[in-house]
Amino acid sequence: MQCRLCGSSRLRSVVDLGATPPCEKFLTADELDLPEPTYPLHLRICEECLLLQIPALIIPEETFSEYAYFSSFSASWVDHARRFVETSIDRLGLDADSLVVEVASNDGYLLQHAVAAGVPCLGIEPSVNVGEAARERGVPTVTAFLGPETAAAVRAEHGPADLVVANNVYAHIPDLLGFTQGLRGLLADDGWLSIEVHHALPLVAEGQFDTIYHEHFQYYSVLTAQRALATAGLTVVDVETIPTHGGSIRVWARPDGVAQAPSDRVRAVLRAEEEAGLHDLAGYAGVQALAERARQDLLRFLLERRAEGKRIAGYGAPGKGNTLLNYCGIRTDLLEYTVDRNPYKHGRFTPGARIPIHEPERLDSDRPDVVVVLPWNLETEITEQLRHLVDAGTELVYPMPHLHAARPHAAVTEV
Known part of the structure; x- marks a missing residue:
């Protein structure tokens, strides 16, 4: 196993949860008497760049081509998405001439609010079944996994995005570098990228081991998110701490050429991480x-x-x-x-x-x-x-x- 961010082979154990089946492979009654594959679920940290990660033992195509998770079944999650869209429209001045692209757009739970506000949008969703649910909701959606090639094709057809949204997907990608290049490829040179992802701070401080599963290949602090996004010429300019999933971060990034200095909130979260020991290997020992x-x-x-x-x-x-x-x-x-x-x-x-x-x-x-x-x-x-x-x-x-x-x-x- 090599670090998927920096390539180092110096990886240290954080928590070993044994071997389990993929968490979204729900069984039918006819499958109960059949063998069920299990895979090691062992979280490690890179001693060089501090990225938390598990081995890529399953591929996204096995999990996400048909997916059991529909975001809209959580009323609070839909409301969370609505508030995000409304505040983003105000913050970025989005209107009928803008374009919002969401990666891993699921069943349209978020982009439906852009549609209602009259802001052009497009979802990129690999799961056929939930993507169809989004289209039925009136959300334009293409069925694809994001990488540099997909990003180039989407940009050629729809133009560069003023806002790219990647909520709860940045952990799900084994090809971290290629996916990050895809995010940059979708984005206008003066655009904004917003990523929501579970924060490593509560995971480590509270021992939230159940947030670890095979579909989550890596787990981020703001420090490691900065390092990952920098590989595609993206700079973290702001961060919000939000309560979703037991404690998440919303990272705002921009292309290096237009990025302003990181906000006070970025510096505050980095300081909190450092005080909790997340910027040193010893902080993960418990x-x-x-x-x-x-x-x-x-x-x-x-x-x-x-x-x-x-x-x-x-x-x-x-x-x-x-x-x-x-x-x-x-x-x-x-x-x-x-x-x-x-x-x-x-x-x-x-x-x-x-x-x-x-x-x-x-x-x-x-x-x-x-x-x-x-x-x-x-x-x-x-x-x-x-x-x-x-x-x-x-x-x-x-x-x-x-x-x-x-x-x-x-x-x-x-x-």
Whole structure:
């Protein structure tokens, strides 16, 4: 294994989660008796450039040609995208003569707001099924993976983009250098690039090991994002810290020729990273212990509740939940089933753990004693959705970043 940013072979272990199947390979009933491939899930850090990364053991074409994740099933995520589009229009002065291009545009959850505002836009989405959902929503979308060639073709047909958006995709690309060149190829020489990606700071500080999965090839601090974007002549000029996915950064970059000096916010986040130890190898030494402690806490809780004769179900079937289930060794003896709002997953089974997935209404009919929320990063939204269960006595539990339960009237207590 060599660092995909700088090419160094000097890589050090950060956390080893064993071997798991790809987190979005949900099984049909007919596949339950078939072999299920698993791959090592081992996060390492480059001793030279400090990029966090896992080996590229699967290729994007295996995961993203048909994808199980539809962004629009999270109301809070759609609202997050709407606010981003509205503030970007104001910040950059976008209008009917502008062009916004989103890479990994999914089902049009974000660009639908550009369409509504009358700003020309284009989505680039590799997954055929979710790209079709975007087109049905009225969002122009091409089915392709981004690289320099795709960028050149899109630019030739549609012109340079005033704003390129790459939300929650910069971690998903094994060809980091080629993808970054593609981003620059889409962008006008005076344009703006906005990238949202999970921040390495909460991952390391809180031991958010379930954010690690095979579709996420690398994990960024602002420092390593600067280094990656610089390979394509892009300079980070601003950064925002946002609460999505347990703690993310929104990086704003521009071509070197027009980039202003980095803002005070860039310097502040870099300083926070350095103080947390992220700019030195020693700062990553505690992640394995945090992951092991989280696993032990969750297993202890589930075993105690089952010993009391309580029924336990799950809520959600996200990729991070599958990392959690497989690392912890949770099966149907501890988690009877889970539910999800995405109809694509209904009747299927989670990879590895093989937990059956039902429609959300199953919780209303069964009224389990305990519900474990796997997409814990959506705590506010999901607690409100399941308020009626909590008020009726169901224990609503969030396993990460530390085990805690939601109580009536939105109070949170330690388990």
